[in-house]
Each structure stands twice: as C-alpha cells, then as structure tokens.
Amino acid sequence: MKHIKTTRDDRRIYKLQAEIIKALANPIRLEILHLISGREVSFSELLSSLRISKTNLSQQLAVLRRSRIVTDRREGVYAFYRLTYPEIETACQSVQKVLTKHLRETGRQAEVLLRRVV
Numbered sequence: 001m002k003h004i005k006t007t008r009d010d011r012r013i014y015k016l017q018a019e020i021i022k023a024l025a026n027p028i029r030l031e032i033l034h035l036i037s038g039r040e041v042s043f044s045e046l047l048s049s050l051r052i053s054k055t056n057l058s059q060q061l062a063v064l065r066r067s068r069i070v071t072d073r074r075e076g077v078y079a080f081y082r083l084t085y086p087e088i089e090t091a092c093q094s095v096q097k098v099l100t101k102h103l104r105e106t107g108r109q110a111e112v113l114l115r116r117v118v
Helices: 010-025 029-038 041-049 054-066 085-117
Strands: 070-076 078-083
Touching: 010 029, 010 054, 029 041, 029 054, 029 070, 029 078, 029 085, 041 054, 041 078, 054 070
Parallel strands: none
Antiparallel strands: 070 078
16 A cells, blocks of 8 residues: 655645635635625625624624635725635535535435334
C-alpha cells in the first residue's frame, strides 16, 4: 500500500479550508448566502428577509467578510453585499445534494426498520 505524505503546504491549505467551512457552519450565514446568491443585496433587504436583529446581522456579515466569502459595497449610508466568489454558491449546492442523498438514505433505512417493527 502506498503511503501518502502530507506536506506543510497541504496543511496550510487544509487550515484555510477549515476557516471557510467554519464560517459557513451557521444556519443564519447559510441563509444569507442563499439570499445573496447571484445578486447584490442591501443590508436592509437582508434584515427584512431574515427577521433578526441588526446587531446579529452585522455580526454574521462580519464573519462572512473576514472569511472573504462576502464582499460589501457602500453607497452613501447604504451597504450592499454579494458573494466574493460564485463557487461558494456551487459549494453550498453540493452540500445540499449530499444532504438530500443522506436524508433519502436515512429515510429508506427508517422505512426498513419500521417494517421490521410493525
């Protein structure tokens, strides 16, 4: 069996990937990404759609900006947000597909177990 060696550069990449994934690991932040996917959205529109406090929204957007997942544009007193890279949307869609497959499989397993019990 071939031994695969991880380099220092590989570990740096894994650390950066983990930081992005950590920033995505929040339901509110995922909802924000869904709302801004493919378009630019104002802070007030996000606030209206999410129905969370201004403070909470600001904190969530700050995490996404620090991770460079989201960028903002200012126009006077207004702020607009968009995905920095469209690939983030693709990554989120991939996770949703995996989740869908997982839920289907779990559902099938539950059905089999229920048939055995009933």
